[in-house]
Amino acid sequence: MQSPDDLRADGPRADDPRADGRRADERGSTREVAPEEPRAGTATVPPAVAVREVTHRYGRGSDAVTALGPLSLDIPAGEFLVLVGPSGSGKSTLLRLIAGFEEASNGHVTVHGRKPEPGRQAGVVFQQPRLFPWHTVGENVSLALRYAGVPRAERPARVEELLDRVGLAGTARRRTWQISGGQQQRVAIARALAGGRDLLLLDEPFAALDALTRERLQEDLRTVSARTGITSVFVTHSVDEAVFLGTRAVVLSAGPGTVALDVPIPLPRTGSDDPDGLRGLPEYAALRAEIGAAVREAAR
Numbered sequence: 442m443q444s445p446d447d448l449r450a451d452g453p454r455a456d457d458p459r460a461d462g463r464r465a466d467e468r469g470s471t472r473e474v475a476p477e478e479p480r481a482g483t484a485t486v487p488p489a490v491a492v493r494e495v496t497h498r499y500g501r502g503s504d505a506v507t508a509l510g511p512l513s514l515d516i517p518a519g520e521f522l523v524l525v526g527p528s529g530s531g532k533s534t535l536l537r538l539i540a541g542f543e544e545a546s547n548g549h550v551t552v553h554g555r556k557p558e559p560g561r562q563a564g565v566v567f568q569q570p571r572l573f574p575w576h577t578v579g580e581n582v583s584l585a586l587r588y589a590g591v592p593r594a595e596r597p598a599r600v601e602e603l604l605d606r607v608g609l610a611g612t613a614r615r616r617t618w619q620i621s622g623g624q625q626q627r628v629a630i631a632r633a634l635a636g637g638r639d640l641l642l643l644d645e646p647f648a649a650l651d652a653l654t655r656e657r658l659q660e661d662l663r664t665v666s667a668r669t670g671i672t673s674v675f676v677t678h679s680v681d682e683a684v685f686l687g688t689r690a691v692v693l694s695a696g697p698g699t700v701a702l703d704v705p706i707p708l709p710r711t712g713s714d715d716p717d718g719l720r721g722l723p724e725y726a727a728l729r730a731e732i733g734a735a736v737r738e739a740a741r
């Protein structure tokens with residue numbers, strides 16, 4: 442396992458949508474333009490993610506379960522939003538709506554002004570890494586690049602770069618069963634970052650890891666996030682993880698989830714912050730207390 446200092450997350454890369462000051466979706470010219478899209482000459486920049494008056498139900502008739510809402514949320518580009526809330530409050534449902542895996546029963550969700558499509562605008566990381574065991578580490582990442590339309594000749598270098606970015610340099614030829622659970626989750630993050638998409642959705646990605654590995658991955662993800670500014674939505678049950686990782690925390694009420702608390706997390710985020718120093722800040726303790734109280738209240 443590598444330390445945060447081993448990461449090579451040195452800000453936007455040449456292939457990063459933010460390198461030229463535009464987002465990836467702004468470069469496409471043939472797609473459908475939704476109402477939130479900025480028009481040339483206007484200063485209005487839409488949020489990376491807009492959730493408007495959304496309610497979501499699973500099933501029909503007497504079997505229907507209302508999982509979420511009504512809920513509205515704007516997530517500006519570059520924000521690291523952490524979703525916390527009791528079990529069944531609809532956190533995963535909200536993530537799935539943003540990923541485009543589900544379509545809202547009422548209201549609408551847009552990502553950079555467009556209806557979300559699975560695998561298109563966002564990289565997704567789940568609790569289990571879901572790697573292909575018959576492929577090497579490098580092949581797992583390469584497949585994501587292929588799916589993202591990266592030309593074959595460019596893929597080997599990009600694989601190395603992505604593995605380097607998540608602290609796994611030199612592991613491309615290893616089999617996925619030859620690396621630890623934490624390393625597998627790093628591969629899953631590298632895969633989600635492939636293709637230069639500027640939205641990362643993470644559903645309790647560290648929940649199945651041991652405490653020490655979990656801390657290391659939290660620290661490394663925070664570093665990657667701070668240095669790249671990738672917009673992220675992260676679901677967790679851990680209040681400490683929420684305060685440590687997020688730039689903003691949203692607590693959902695018991696299901697169907699609505700916004701019970703929405704707070705900014707204005708902690709230092711330089712990309713080289715000392716984790717112990719952060720956790721020792723009085724603001725850190727105050728945020729933990731505030732968010733923890735909201736989660737307990739929501740769970741009553």
Ligand SMILES: Nc1ncnc2c1ncn2[C@@H]1O[C@H](COP(=O)(O)OP(=O)(O)OP(=O)(O)O)[C@@H](O)[C@H]1O
Nearest residue numbers: 499500506508527528529530531532533534535696
């Ligand atoms: N595919 C599905 N079909 C039917 N009901 C579902 C489905 N997925 C989720 N639900 C229900 O929707 C509600 C919200 O579930 P969801 O998984 O979004 O909550 P959560 O906050 O992520 O929960 P947890 O913290 O336990 O993972 C729950 O009542 C759940 O049982």
